Amino acid sequence: MDDELALHVVVADDQALVRTGFRLILESEGIEVVAEAEDGEQAVAAVRRTRPDVVLMDIRMPGLDGLEATRRILDGSAQEPPRVVMLTTFDLDQYVYAALAAGASGFLLKDVTPEHLAAAVRLVRTGDALLAPAITRRLVERFARTGGDTPGAAAPHRELATLTRRELEVTALLARGLSNAELAARLGLSEATVKTHVARILGKLGLRDRAQVVVAAYETGLVSVGSAHS
Known part of the structure; x- marks a missing residue:
């Protein structure tokens, strides 16, 4: 290989x-x-x-x-x-x-x-x-409320204020467990454009991957517990 x-x-x-x-x-x-x-x-x-x-x-x-x-x-x-x-x-x-x-x-x-x-x-x-969507919803919604008391929980990201309206929209959908293909279909964008948005979001928030975006979205209140089913 x-x-x-x-x-x-x-x-x-x-x-x-x-x-x-x-x-x-x-x-x-x-x-x-x-x-x-x-x-x-x-x-x-x-x-x-x-x-x-x-x-x-x-x-x-x-x-x-x-x-x-x-x-x-x-x-x-x-x-x-x-x-x-x-x-x-x-x-x-x-x-x-x-x-x-x-x-x-x-x-x-x-x-x-x-x-x-x-x-x-x-x-x-x-x-x-x-992050399988169904499991992610149940997992994060169950424990997001106690995230601040959970060892290792991330601090809220003030950098969310630097995201554009579209990037906030993408972040919220990421937190609901949507894949790039699902994001593209929901937003009427190409998958390449979605990947660009995701990369910019990670860069602005200083995060490594989509898993950390999910945590940040719940802990900052961008996505509230229970809203992931909308």
Whole structure:
């Protein structure tokens, strides 16, 4: 595989069977698992040692949990930190919201299909976020009210005032879990134009990806709890 296309992953989970299963699935798709970790401490060390593109991070692990490990990995000390995808058994795990606020790029259920797992890793590597609309609505709406009390929650972004009316509109729709294609259809724009708007929004707000846009939109009140269904 061309070096530019090579994809390196760290799998962190306290269950050996989960790690082995994910490794077999990813490597069968040409994705290299450069390290495994059974707790947060090992995950942080593995990331610093191997500098992967993506980390699949279990939330609940003994000792240092996945949430704190994610904070340490994304603490700003690395020039090009990896994308972190949280692994959860339940799609309404309360810690997922905190993980998104801490900088994680999305989440996957542990019963993800092999095809979806490989596709998700490739997707998040490109800078997109793993935010299925239905799950995102339930997840963020359930925990947005307590975001300020959740460890790792992001502070409100005053930079929202720098967004144009169209960019605010795009931000609100992003927070509702719409994909680029859905945004384009809703706004009557091309997907290329939507991507340009998203890139400008990320730049103005100083955010890494769409996952953080969702958090910022709810925490600043741009999108209120319950309004995501409109």
